[in-house]
Amino acid sequence: MSETRRQRLQAILYPLAYHSQFRQSELTELVEETQAGFVTRTINAVVRAGVLERVHSDDELHYTWASTDPIQLIDRWIQDQIHGDQVKERPEEERPRERLLRDGAASLSNADLLAILIRVGVVGESATTGGTKLANHFDEELDAIREQSVSELRHITKAVTKASYCQIMAGIELGRRATEAARERPVQIVKITSxxxxxxxxxxxxxxxxxxxxxxxxxxxxxxxxxxxxxxxxxxxxxxxxxxxxxxxxxxxxxxxxxxxxxxxxxxxxxxxxxxxxxxxxxxxxxxxxxxxxxxxxxxxxxxxxxxxxxxxx
Known part of the structure; x- marks a missing residue:
C-alpha cells in the first residue's frame, strides 16, 4: 500500500518538477492523475510543507519550487508522508546520520545536514521538519544563517532550541575556519588547456x-x-x-x-x-x-x- 501511494504521489509531483514555475490551470495537462481532488490536496500539502510556493501573477495563481533541486525535496516530503515526520519512523537506511556514514556528508542535502545539527526535535516539530524549513528559508543565502539569533531561527522553526542553535552555529564556524585554513595553504595554479x-x-x-x-x-x-x-x-x-x-x-x-x-x-x-x-x-x-x-x-x-x-x- 505504501509503495502504491509513493508511486501515485511521484506521478503527480515528478512531472511538475521539470517546470520551475507553472499555473494552476496547467495542472491537468502536466499530470496524469484522474482524480482532481487528490491532485489539489497533494499540491496544497506540498505548499504547507514549504516545498512549493504560491505566487499570484497576471490575475492567475502560479506555483514555484522553493529550491533549485525540487526532486530532492519531493522525495523527502513523500518519505515523510509514508513513514512519518519523525526520523525514528523512517527506515534506518534513509535516516540522515546513517546516510552520512554510508554515502558521506557531501551526499546529504542542506535539510539533512541541518537536521543532524538540530539533532532532537520538540513536541510537534521534528528535527527533520526543522531542517527542511531552515533549508527552504535560506535556500539562496545559506550563509545568512550564521547572522541569525536564536529567536529568529525559532520564528522559522520551533525545532531550534538553545542547544541546537549552539550546535548549528558551532558547525558553521568550524566550517568557516576549515575553509579559511585551506585558503591559506599555498596552492598550485592550474590551467586546463588539454x-x-x-x-x-x-x-x-x-x-x-x-x-x-x-x-x-x-x-x-x-x-x-x-x-x-x-x-x-x-x-x-x-x-x-x-x-x-x-x-x-x-x-x-x-x-x-x-x-x-x-x-x-x-x-x-x-x-x-x-x-x-x-x-x-x-x-x-x-x-x-x-x-x-x-x-x-x-x-x-x-x-x-x-x-x-x-x-x-x-
Missing part, C-alpha cells in the same frame, strides 16, 4: 567520487577566460539522465561565477568509466546549450575507480 590536464585535474579533485560515492553525481567545474578553475558545483545526485540534467540548473552557477567555460564531471560507481549513450546525450545537449549563452563545454570527464576518461576522446 584533455590530459582536464582528466588529471578531475582525477585529483573528484577522487572521493571514484572511491567513496555509491551513487552517480553530476558536477561542473567553472573556468575563467584563461581556463583556470573557479569553483566546483554539484548539480544532481542519481542516475545520469538528460531529462534530469537541465541546462538551466547546469549553467545557473556558471553564470553566477561569470565563467567562460565549464567542465562536466560525473562518476561511475561501478568502477568502469566507459560512457553510456545517455552520457553522450547529456554532453551533446549541454554543449549546444552552452553555445547559445556563450559558455563553452570543454569536456565531460567520467571519474571511476579504474581510471578517468574524457568523452571528447571517445
Amino acid at each position: 584533455t590530459t590536464e582536464a582528466t588529471e585535474y578531475c582525477a585529483q579533485k573528484f577522487a572521493y567520487l571514484a572511491g567513496d560515492a555509491v551513487q552517480e553525481e553530476f558536477h561542473i567545474v567553472t573556468l575563467d577566460t584563461k581556463h583556470k578553475p573557479i569553483r566546483t558545483h554539484r548539480i544532481t545526485v542519481g542516475t545520469l539522465d538528460s531529462s534530469l540534467v537541465h541546462p538551466r540548473e547546469v549553467f545557473r552557477p556558471a553564470i553566477r561565477d561569470a565563467a567562460a567555460a565549464v567542465l562536466l564531471v560525473h562518476n561511475h560507481p561501478s568502477g568502469d568509466p566507459t560512457p553510456s549513450r545517455e552520457d553522450h546525450a547529456v554532453t551533446e545537449r549541454l554543449t549546444e546549450a552552452g553555445k547559445l549563452i556563450g559558455i563553452s563545454v570543454l569536456d565531460h570527464i567520467v571519474v571511476a575507480k579504474e581510471r578517468c576518461l574524457s568523452l571528447r576522446e571517445c
